[in-house]
Amino acid sequence: MNKAYLFAFGSTSTIALSVFLFVLLPRIQVASIDQAGLSAQAPYTPAELRGRQVYIENGCVYCHSQQVRDPSIGADQAFGWGRPSLPSDYIYDKPHLLGTMRTGPDLSNIGVRQPSRVWQHLHLYNPRALVAWSIMPGFSFLYEVKTSKESPKEGAIQLPGSSDQTSRWIIPSQKAEDLVSYLTSLKRDGEPKKASEVAK
């Protein structure tokens, strides 16, 4: 008989304690926030949810956080990223996309900072066309490019810098449109309210 059982039981105990502290207790605490029903957020629309999926598939979370720290830590507010995040800001987020890297700026309130769909599309197509020092990858594969004098399609966006003779246009795919719907919906700057009072 050896002492394997002692180590097996001991390690089960420590992990049980860890589950108790980090999975179960927070669950109960956070559930009380959900039950209060106060949030600054409205549920996502179907287009925004599809856009969220595009955000996940293309790994935006690896460079962009969606959590604003208190002014006592970091320069989040000085950079204009919004008020400190509240747990109730995330009640519709499944899966969560809080992120832990800021190779790019925080996106908690990107819909407030850049509400223009045209800006978002141009930026996604080629970030450096709008922000010279950006190291964000371009998502040109979400767009079709056409050269024509007039808009080839409704929703097409003229690329800046093209002359009148040979205008270049980008036509956003459905995925690009959904992604921009999601991005422009990100506004976590309000006061928590009852669900019925949150403006759509």
Place this chain on the structure above:
Amino acid sequence: MDAKLVFLILTFSISVLGMFAFVIALIQKQVLVPPSAAEAIFAQGELGQKELDEKESLGNGWQVLDQSAKKPILFFIVSSVIWLVIGSICGLLVSVKFHSPTFLGTEAMLTFGKIRPLHLNIIAYGWLPLAALGVSMWLVPRLTKVPLQNTKILYAAGILWNIGVTLGCIGILFGYNDGLEWLEFWWPFKILLAIGGALVAIPLFRTMYISKEEHLYVTLWYTIAALIWFPILFIIANCHFLYSGVQQAIVNWWFAHNVLGLWVTPLGLGIIYYLIPKITGFPIVSYQLSLFGFWGLALFYSQVGMHHLLGGPIPTWLGNLSVVMSVGMVIPVVATAINHHVSTYRHLRVLKESVVLRFIVFGAVAYTLSSLQGSLHALRSVNAITHFTHWTVSHAHLGLYGFTSMVMFGGIYFALPRLVGRNFKRPGLINLHFWVAAIGILIYTIGLGIGGWLQGLELTNVHGSFEASVKVTIPYLVTRSVGGTLMLLSHLLMLYNVISILRPEKGEQLEVAHE
């Protein structure tokens, strides 16, 4: 009764009972082990004899134990090395994209955001666990003095695991992604990993169960614990339907840190605890201290994860708890460090003769450094600067590469000659692997660490701009690609080394035929 309440009571009572059992065991002196137990890894006459990298003609029974599960172990090791090469190609590609964002940027499947999780998941689920389990499967028979049992289950586990990782990777490329860091694989594929992980445990536990050894060597403590911890962690973390919002973030980072601390780390430490004394020929300096280190790790490491969410919208007490536990990690880390480094220091000259020991000692030092670094940047004041920056990435690579990967390299290079019964034809290439990898990870970690710290200073400068935080990192992102290139080159050397030892020499085949 409410299921939530049942779980609450259950986990609480298991942990309290565990503490009681521990105290009782302590009183009955069950946990105290005679120092002679540290010598269990030596056969008669081996104590005081160093064992170098090359296999010697062993007449002492190790050979029978080594070869009891030769094929499944080779399956684990070879597949791990293939994943290592694929994973590091992905890593280098991602690294280049950081400073040259248009590089291979027009293909949907090669976009940064898909290759980045591919790199992480291949290393975290393909390379490290398969390598660690492969080496552990070689160690368990040696430590229990029993041939490995139920080896067919090991094949099943290895195949399921490899299929799970392959499908998971293909899924990420096609957009099937669970959306959580460290848990990206689409959930149906993760079921394969969960089953594989649980299956591996069966033969190893059975082997330990039938062993007649009175005392379990340190390595086995860590192996037992890791095999129990992984399935529990992985299954709880993947019940996505249960979680959303902030709570999901908490579970996410609880898992992500534990999968390192309670899965890869213990297996890596176990290998160090075996190979340092085995190669130098002298037992570790303090067997009692290793016990202390083990239980400290089990208690503290399982509670550190929330330092990834400091400053975020999580309950304050939870963050504080993780900060305290992260600092508490200093205790087991120092206990382990004394054991590892003093044992090495007494026989430093062996480092000249054994390349494997070089890998292992590099790993042990990196473990100490990365753990102390981890405790340091869990402090709220330091975390305010390092959080959200490349510092964390540098730290992760010091831990997962400097420590665990280097230990796996050493473990594999020591185990392979003993498993296949022939020596490496070109041991110089193993030495070359060591130096290229060591220089590579040093450039990587130091460069990116500095870059991350400067980035953090900019991110906390209220009079600065976000732009400055991006620009300041660029030179360090380039040095990362330099370090990464060296690391990839060293892995290609390893692939060559592993393939070459598996190929029988011409004369050898004839011998077998004559038998």
